[in-house]
Amino acid sequence: MTRAERKLDHIKHALSTGQSRQTWLDDIRFVHQALPNSNWESVSLQTHLGELVFGSPFFINAMTGGGGAKTAELNSQLARISREMNIPMAVGSQMAALKNPEEISTYSTVRKENPKGVIFANLGSEATVDQAKRAVDMLEADAIQIHLNVIQELTMPEGDREFSGALSRIETLVNELNVPVIVKETGFGISRETAIKLQEINVAAIDVGGFGGTNFAAIENERRQRKLSYFNEWGIPTAAALIETTSVMSTTPVIASGGIQHALDIVKCLALGASAVGLAGVLLKKLVEDGEEATIQEIMRINEDLTMLMVSLGANSIEELQRSPLIISGELFHYLSLRGIDLHTYANRS
Template sequence: MHSDHREIPGSRAARKDEHVDLALDQRGAAARNEFDELDFVHQALGGVDADRIDLGVTIPFGAGARHDAGEWHWRTPFYVNGMTGGTERTTRINRELAIAARETGMPMACGSVSVALDDPDAARGFAVIRAENPDGFVMANVGVGRPAADAPRAVELLGADALQVHVNAVQETVMPEGSRDFSSWLSSVEQLAAASPVPVIVKEVGFGLSRATLRRLSDIGVRLADVSGRGGTDFLRIENARREAGEYAMLTGFGQSALASLLDAPADAPTLLASGGVRTPYDVVKALAAGARAVGVAGAFLEAVGPDGTGGGAERLIALVEDWKARTRAVYALLGATTRDELLATDLILRGRLREFCADRGVDLRGLASRSEAPRA
């Protein structure tokens, strides 16, 4: 689904189809992850009327070299995160995802468009997103290390409102055809962001963004980041399955979860989005309460449309999204929050590996557990 290491376009396209199968193989019974290690303190008389709840979110972003500062307003607090594109099979998947995004008001990102930038025959697998959703919020996607000139090309291909730049050092390390030279990546991100005519969202692909990384991104002018943590589709496992000996299983569990990344983030971090291991609307609410402005979902939505876009297609995903909206609203009401911002006053209890990580990193656990008692601004 990700990685922009240069190779023969045909082999890269085959790899995209292989990634879909390997990602779906990881679905099935929802495995536990660190979303299960965050609890809310229940306030039995603190609930609100669900009819008062506004699920919309505001995503502020700073000025770039080629765009002014501003903010986006999304109707849903979750969105279709970047997955795939570039083959006949993944074109069908993207079409169904785009139709569902159009009908439900969700933003949508695509998978890496690099295959289309190198091979124009693959462009239809991405352009279909804008064709099916002409007025929706669409994010293009390129990988770090691409030439800066590819930023405007990727944006033009989809008529995109934003550009995801993905960083995937762990995946590249395990990928048989992957890169091993990451020394120029920070400079590459800076150049891609400067060249983009729309705001850039730097995102991991499932291993988290640390406090230091978020500060480095802020220092080079990046104003939006998706922490994309461990716990969902595991690209280490996917790439290791493509190796005959599976010798990189030794890295299993590497990286940080989305919640760990959010709670560890510095005050001067870019505006944060979150993804990685989001299985249910309850996980969405937990990520929002931990500091995300919106939450990306991939595996659950891919499973809904099916492995080639015909398993349930857009119709099934539309029904799922409407169900997610209803259940998200129900959890908001239970927690006494009418907006995403009010979730930041809920009391959070951390357990297990998540608590250990946050304690070691100096996160104020007592403060998180008593946020509702803090004076209101």
């Protein structure tokens, strides 16, 4: 199977396997504010990721590219949506284009469709400095995501089996590239131990990419004769990964992603300390099933719901939202308690 065929396979199986809703975000409940002292016009959805400014606190996270005309069209559509809604967009791994120049157009179309927008390049942790620079140049990218996908690679029939030296390679990229380096998990979560290591090498941001959304182990198992079923439930759910990571971050911004499905999920992630939230599977499904205009309308509804929720909490900004009290219960409470994280502070913020 060629790399391009594999990319198309990933899209097909991502749509068919869906999202598990095992993010543990349902274990979080806000404390109701009967006197919120806020109104619609006073709410700002603007957020910052380092020096990058987002008009809304969410963006289109990495999905595709490198699969010929089909992925080129998907990326073109996503880029037009990001331009129309003034939200950033990340492309899928560009290694396909570095290996086969015929695939470059499936990525570069993003910059053509959105010439002034915030665009993230994307490569795996095996990337060299030269490859990363070429990926950035391909898109005139504002930042680059370096994705971590050990479990996917292990489950992938033709995947990598060598992962040593990744942290050192990422540190070299941080030091050598002239754009921010964002490190992103691809659906299995970031632990606090990993987050500390990444902060120590001065990455620009960490995307926790938690368990509960598109499951790349399940996708790769669909492509295997002998299933590695033990990886299908592997990983740190998004809410747990987000709290683990933010609990040890002092200066490094954190991005939440992994099974985020609607505005309430986004607000919960922001309240837990995320600077921004990445959406992928839910937007891909909407785009494929209902089209470009319907996806734009869905994003508009998300923005309206975000504003509605922030008014209800008396939060006029993302910073104020991150002071909203919330209650953590269920499996999430049990997991985080065993990990030694004090959850009482979340319930008594003001």
